[in-house]
Amino acid sequence: MLKVGLTGGIASGKSFVGEALAGYGCLLIHADELGHAALEPGGEAYEPVVQEFGREILTSDGAIDRRALAARAFADPQRLARLNALVHPAVIRREDALVAAFGAAHPGGIAVVEAAILIETGSYSRFDKLILAICTEPQQVERALRREGALESDIRARISRQMPLAGKRKFADFVIDTSGEKEDTLRQTRAVYDVLRRIQS
Numbered sequence: 001m002l003k004v005g006l007t008g009g010i011a012s013g014k015s016f017v018g019e020a021l022a023g024y025g026c027l028l029i030h031a032d033e034l035g036h037a038a039l040e041p042g043g044e045a046y047e048p049v050v051q052e053f054g055r056e057i058l059t060s061d062g063a064i065d066r067r068a069l070a071a072r073a074f075a076d077p078q079r080l081a082r083l084n085a086l087v088h089p090a091v092i093r094r095e096d097a098l099v100a101a102f103g104a105a106h107p108g109g110i111a112v113v114e115a116a117i118l119i120e121t122g123s124y125s126r127f128d129k130l131i132l133a134i135c136t137e138p139q140q141v142e143r144a145l146r147r148e149g150a151l152e153s154d155i156r157a158r159i160s161r162q163m164p165l166a167g168k169r170k171f172a173d174f175v176i177d178t179s180g181e182k183e184d185t186l187r188q189t190r191a192v193y194d195v196l197r198r199i200q201s
Contacts, residue, residue, distance in 0.1 A: 001103035002110045002200045003126070007118040008133035009162050010155065011143035013178025013185060017133050018114040020189040027102040031091055031115035038090035039064045045087045052082060067149070074157065088121060110196055119171050120163055129199070131192060132172035134165045135179040 006021070008014040015030075022028035038045040041062055049064065050057065057068045073083040099111045112131075118124045135143075137159060144155040169175060174195070176188045 001099075001107055002196060003099060003128050004110060004112045004196060005118045005124050005127035005130045006112050006114040006133070007116060007124070007130065007168070007172075009140055009165055009168075010116065010158050011140045011147075012133045012135050012165065013143075013176070014114055014116075014133040016178065016182070016185060017131065017176055017189050018112060020186055021110075021112050021193060024190070024193050025109070026193070027098070027106075027109060027111040029095055029098055029111065029113045031095065031113060034091045034094045035087050036066070037094065038087055039066070039069075044090035044093075048086045049083065052086060053079075074154075074161070077161070080161070084117075084121065088123075092123070092126075108200060110193075110200060117162065119168050124171055129173045129196065130171060131174045131176060132165070132168050133176050133178050134169075135177065139179055 004026075006014050006018050018028050018030070035045075037043055039049060040046060046064065049069070053069060053072050057065055057072065059065050069083070073080045095113055099113075102109060102111050113127070115123070118127075118130070124130050140159060141152060141155055144150055145152060174192045176185060176192060178185045
């Protein structure tokens with residue numbers, strides 16, 4: 001089984017690329033979703049994160065308000081690093097379990113893990129191949145603003161904290177430029193999939 005990382009900056013088109021790869025039969029794992037599950041009451045990261053960031057980040061029903069958590073964590077690089085250190089081990093355990101189950105059922109399959117900061121955290125080294133989705137920064141901002149509750153100041157702050165896409169290129173085995181029409185992105189994605197398929201076979 002081939003294990004592939006899929007990364008890119010905020011709103012760089014990686015989810016669109018990931019869904020296309022899933023359509024070709026790849027297992028697609030969203031690291032964000034695993035992180036959210038780890039932060040739910042009873043999740044591995046729930047208690048450590050509440051202890052670290054305070055009960056003020058909780059909603060009235062005891063769940064972690066991810067927006068309140070982000071406001072505290074993203075304001076300070078050290079606190080963000082601390083949050084990542086609390087959440088990422090749980091995400092990796094869940095990811096490994098999903099990949100192992102998929103590999104047992106599909107030894108010739110391709111598992112794709114979509115995550116924004118694979119390179120920044122060093123996690124990219126855990127994958128056989130790495131795909132990078134890129135677009136222009138104005139497109140990142142425009143796309144991210146379409147999300148519910150998005151604020152341009154928050155988006156630009158997140159972009160500034162992530163490694164520039166140009167810097168990520170040297171880590172990538174494949175680069176998919178999502179700045180054009182969707183059909184062009186799909187064409188590039190299919191070409192990458194075909195190469196992965198040949199590698200796996």
